[in-house]
């Protein structure tokens with residue numbers, strides 16, 4: 001605590017105690033003390049913010065020949081963040097005509113570390129809050145679209161998309177504005193998915209892939225979906241398996257009093273877990289969806305696939321108004 005304290009009039013006053021000629025008045029000491037406390041609180045808050053930022057990781061994964069993934073910590077990101085993009089920021093509404101100097105890692109520099117499978121056409125960015133945006137792979141090679149860590153030489157505050165903000169060089173390449181609008185500028189990016197990952201879920205001690213899911217009883221729903229991004233509006237066909245069948249088949253007992261927690265890729269699921277009681281699971285169909293539409297296509301990353309969570313319209317509102325989890329990665333039981 002004390003080593004964080006800035007050299008303020010209070011510390012000087014303490015050093016001077018006894019030895020200095022102009023003794024401060026009690027009132028002056030009280031002012032200095034108040035100032036020192038305020039300054040100290042600022043430093044502590046600032047350190048907390050820095051700690052939060054230094055814990056930020058970026059994961060890059062997806063369709064690479066070996067399924068290789070890469071996790072970069074804050075220190076590594078900082079070392080890579082050497083590219084400058086001078087552009088307006090369409091999400092900085094109060095300064096919409098200002099030119100900002102963003103410093104960050106061009107996405108192409110990250111992709112260079114992979115051999116991307118030939119058929120891959122797009123790359124999806126997933127954010128802390130589960131927001132997602134998908135870009136054309138060719139555009140990432142063609143333009144210095146960048147994950148920025150600094151804006152005008154300062155770390156980017158959370159409210160402005162930090163610590164890692166996907167920025168487009170609008171000013172240098174105005175044609176990018178036609179293709180990518182403000183909704184593509186993703187705040188607090190945590191994952192980059194190249195193409196679409198193969199289905200791989202952790203269920204308790206088990207690892208489950210698409211072949212395993214395909215062996216379970218298949219359920220079809222036709223209804224409006226609750227995903228935020230890139231799904232058609234109106235009724236959509238969804239195909240998948242019931243959560244309760246997944247647990248039963250794997251002989252993972254569902255706790256009578258407790259329930260299950262469903263975790264997606266976005267880090268905020270750790271803070272705000274999506275959970276259902278065992279009773280909820282028996283009352284209606286809560287599904288892990290693996291295919292959609294008339295032609296039963298696999299769910300691409302662009303739509304939050306390969307596995308998403310869905311609720312039958314027969315489910316009570318309290319259940320179906322839960323989050324429609326995208327990029328489902330883990331199911332665990334909870335007492």
Ligand SMILES: Nc1nc2c(c(=O)[nH]1)N[C@H]1C(S)=C(S)[C@@H](COP(=O)(O)O)O[C@H]1N2
Nearest residue numbers: 091127128129131182183184185186187188
């Ligand atoms: N991580 C993240 N990035 C995001 C969003 C979001 O909800 N989360 N919203 C997008 C959309 S739709 C817009 S219009 C702008 C501004 O979003 P806001 O009005 O919610 O700040 O940010 C874009 N980037």
Ligand SMILES: [Mo]
Nearest residue numbers: 181182183184
């Ligand atoms: Mo928006």
